[in-house]
Amino acid sequence: METSTEDAQQCDESAVMPRDEPDVPAGVPAIPPASLSPSRASDFMRCPLLYRFRVIDRLPEKPSEAATRGTLVHAVLERLFDAPAAERTAPRAKALIPAQWDRLRESRPEVLELFADDPEGERLARWLAEAEALVERWFTLEDPSRLEPAERELFVEAELESGLMLRGIIDRVDVAPTGEVRIVDYKTGRAPRPEYAEDALFQMKFYALVVWRLKGVVPRRLQLVYLGSGEVLTYDPVPADLQRVERKLLALWEAIRRATETGDWRPRPTKLCGWCDHQALCPEFGGTPPPYPLPVRAAGSGGPQQGRMGPD
Numbered sequence: 001m002e003t004s005t006e007d008a009q010q011c012d013e014s015a016v017m018p019r020d021e022p023d024v025p026a027g028v029p030a031i032p033p034a035s036l037s038p039s040r041a042s043d044f045m046r047c048p049l050l051y052r053f054r055v056i057d058r059l060p061e062k063p064s065e066a067a068t069r070g071t072l073v074h075a076v077l078e079r080l081f082d083a084p085a086a087e088r089t090a091p092r093a094k095a096l097i098p099a100q101w102d103r104l105r106e107s108r109p110e111v112l113e114l115f116a117d118d119p120e121g122e123r124l125a126r127w128l129a130e131a132e133a134l135v136e137r138w139f140t141l142e143d144p145s146r147l148e149p150a151e152r153e154l155f156v157e158a159e160l161e162s163g164l165m166l167r168g169i170i171d172r173v174d175v176a177p178t179g180e181v182r183i184v185d186y187k188t189g190r191a192p193r194p195e196y197a198e199d200a201l202f203q204m205k206f207y208a209l210v211v212w213r214l215k216g217v218v219p220r221r222l223q224l225v226y227l228g229s230g231e232v233l234t235y236d237p238v239p240a241d242l243q244r245v246e247r248k249l250l251a252l253w254e255a256i257r258r259a260t261e262t263g264d265w266r267p268r269p270t271k272l273c274g275w276c277d278h279q280a281l282c283p284e285f286g287g288t289p290p291p292y293p294l295p296v297r298a299a300g301s302g303g304p305q306q307g308r309m310g311p312d
């Protein structure tokens, strides 16, 4: 399938190693989804069957160079704030890369597959140099010596009045002396074209809604820092924006609940299928999904049945 650089950039960071949910240990029995994160909400909007594969079946996915580099760079930017303000320099940040790469390999040994066919280490060296360049570019966009984040890699969770649980991990939260809150997210890809900006902001508005529900304060600014292209996208939300996002999430959750109950997870092919790890199991590509691991309520039957196959 043909895919463009732009498409790759749109999905490279969320596609393989989701960063906004805690990992689920392998072997845990399938249970109906109980909460929604920005990544999983985007998955469902992109393709319901992809959501099923990731959330219900919990099928493993191969690490990608782009997503793994994103994880590494995020770790470096987070750790840099451990240093005193005056020492938060580009050389110091770049010097953190080897240790953070070691930590990542220890915590996720599967990333070693990425360079298994690189005995001389040339591709790894190039990949690390690209990570360095991204870290260095950050200093052209923000000055960490003038920032004191209130939170880094903050896990947030809030229950809406409807009972829907929202959760995610926010890269950085800054709080001004006046109490105004800024939510910041780093992206190692390029900034989207204007027609994709709304999609990019969806994740930030999701976080803003969670913070609003948790603290009773609408964040003053949402800020996306694109290290790939050296651009910053900001948006100052108002309550009506977040109420719209809440309505959208409730509608989405209702659709997810129906699909969970019926086992009817439709594939929705797009150009992004080129990045999907599950083509071999996807009916759009001649595959058959694994037996559905949850009880289903067949249309008109009134009773649950076990193990229906996926959409056909």
Ligand code: SF4
Pocket (backbone or CB within 6 Å): 047, 049, 050, 267, 268, 269, 270, 272, 273, 276, 277, 278, 279, 282, 283, 284, 285
């Ligand atoms: S290949 Fe495309 S249509 Fe099939 S599950 Fe993946 S994203 Fe969905």
